[in-house]
Amino acid sequence: xxxxxxxxxxxxxxxxxxxxxxxxxxxxxxxxxxxxxxxxxxxxxxxxxxxxxxxxxxxxxxxxxxxxxxxxxxxxxxxxxxxxxxxxxxxxxxxxxxxxxxxxxxxxxxxxxxxxxxxxxxxxxxxxxxxxxxxxxxxxxxxxxxxxxxxxxxxxxxxxxxxxxxxxxxxxxxxxxxxxxxxxxxxxxxxxxxxxxx
Ligand code: URA
Numbered sequence: 001x002x003x004x005x006x007x008x009x010x011x012x013x014x015x016x017x018x019x020x021x022x023x024x025x026x027x028x029x030x031x032x033x034x035x036x037x038x039x040x041x042x043x044x045x046x047x048x049x050x051x052x053x054x055x056x057x058x059x060x061x062x063x064x065x066x067x068x069x070x071x072x073x074x075x076x077x078x079x080x081x082x083x084x085x086x087x088x089x090x091x092x093x094x095x096x097x098x099x100x101x102x103x104x105x106x107x108x109x110x111x112x113x114x115x116x117x118x119x120x121x122x123x124x125x126x127x128x129x130x131x132x133x134x135x136x137x138x139x140x141x142x143x144x145x146x147x148x149x150x151x152x153x154x155x156x157x158x159x160x161x162x163x164x165x166x167x168x169x170x171x172x173x174x175x176x177x178x179x180x181x182x183x184x185x186x187x188x189x190x191x192x193x194x195x196x197x198x
Pocket of ligand 1 (some may be wrong): 007045046048049052057058059060061063085127161
């Protein structure tokens with residue numbers, strides 16, 4: 001086992017044994033990530049829902065299907081992204097995570113950043129934005145532009161669940177994904193996809 005595998009094992013164990021907030025009481029699984037362990041793109045959502053809690057992986061339900069469709073339509077390979085959430089345990093009735101729950105999960109997310117070492121971060125939805133920037137966004141104002149923070153290029157887009165409820169929003173989400181794809185190619189972090197001719 002190399003050093004990185006050891007660090008991942010320690011990290012996953014510390015997430016699985018975490019009891020730092022009350023969300024630990026209702027969970028079936030601590031939902032840590034899917035995708036590559038080292039990846040240029042990190043995609044961050046809000047918190048696991050029912051399917052994610054049962055399966056132990058983020059974005060595997062209806063929202064996840066839309067997210068996966070967007071990722072795949074730009075030919076981004078599974079090893080080039082890492083998907084996780086601001087909170088790793090499911091809030092009851094899928095409510096938004098509370099500030100103390102987001103805070104309790106931050107130390108895990110910080111270690112996850114160190115391990116994954118992404119260059120571009122895509123935040124999905126206002127909770128992910130708030131968890132990152134500590135302020136409530138007006139999504140229409142902040143989405144679709146890159147901001148640099150702590151050496152990461154960060155973009156926020158709509159949450160896929162919002163786009164499922166408001167199908168028109170799939171268009172701006174697609175535009176945001178295109179910007180992310182283009183930036184990854186520009187920085188030579190991924191190969192251009194032969195499927196994309198833009
Ligand atoms: N919504 C999220 O924000 N994250 C998931 O993992 C699933 C749904």
